[in-house]
Amino acid sequence: MVLSSIVFFATMLGAAILTRHVRRYALERNLVDLPNARGLHEKMLPRGGGAAIVIVVSLCLIVLQRNALIDERLAVLWVGCGVGFGLLGWVDDHIDISSLIRFISQLVLASGFCIAVFMQSSAETLWWAEAWRLLGTVFVSVAIVWFVNLYNFMDGADGFAGSEAVVVASAGAFISGAFGQIDTMLLSLAIAGATAGFLIWNWEPARIFLGDVGSYFLGFQFCALTIYDLYFGAAPWKWLILLSPFITDATLTLLRRMFKRERWWQAHRSHIYQLLILHGRSHAKVSVSLAVGTLLVLFPIAWISVEQPVLAPQLAGVTYVLTGIIWFLLRKKFDSSI
Secondary structure, eight states: OHHHHHHHHHHHHHHHHHHHHHHHHHHHTTOEEOOOTTSSOSSOEEOOTHHHHHHHHHHHHHHHHHTTSSOHHHHHHHHHHHHHHHHHHHHHHHHOOOHHHHHHHHHHHHHHHHHHHHOOOOTTSOHHHHHHHHHHHHHHHHHHHHHHHHHHHTOOSTTHHHHHHHHHHHHHHHHHHHTTOHHHHHHHHHHHHHHHHHHHHHSSSOSSOOHHHHHHHHHHHHHHHHHHHHHTTOOSHHHHHHTHHHHHHHHHHHHHHHHTTOOTTSOOSOSHHHHHHHTTOOHHHHHHHHHHHIIIIIHHHHHHHHHSGGGHHHHHHHHHHHHHHHHHHHHHHHHHTO
């Protein structure tokens, strides 16, 4: 209990202090987002605040690894690839990397992480087992790239992506700790605490944005948490359930834009959370509504999925049916109001 509190509050304090310096840097370098037709803001704001989260979480993971509180090998891979995604986003925040270079870079980082984690050669492994493991590695690598970009898509409102990270990581930490996964609990609390410190500056009205550096990094962190659990024999369902609103909104919105032959790779304002704000809800109200829904509905389902693992796939399926129905109902409401 004491250690978990230290991890959370130390990372929160560190990120809160560091975000102030990142904000000053961004203003001095004119690293800002300007109001535009595809955004939700009416004034210029600095971006790149997620750099504070990258630094604090990475340092915390190193401390945990040095004290043998998390797996040494995975910690090295986690920090290396996490910083890699963060640096890619930091560069993208400064010079706007082309979509192709961004995708290739993300795929290289994701593939490198998955190969190092899963593709450990063994003389006793049968060829068909190796083939299945290779296919699984490819699938997980692509899934990481998708989720990293998904998190970037969902970072468009004050406090929205940040509060999601705090709530999901905290809920996941609570469940992990209750079921004896102390290492996963500490990793989750580091992410929750650092993002909470940044959220002090990002809550409505925001004084700085996450930027690509923050959204890429947080997207990878949740993928790494899932893979960490998988590596040690735990199922990924609790993370998939807790993150279902983000996954559903981003995925269905992208498919809709592709079906309508829109330029789906360009920035837009057609995610459900964006439409809610455009129709009069405040940034804070939308963020709080998602947080409350996650804690009251998704958290108990995620808990049961760990307590009753045989039911976990069905519970995840029900969760995505539920979030999908909500998405379609809200989409229909907004379409009919045009």
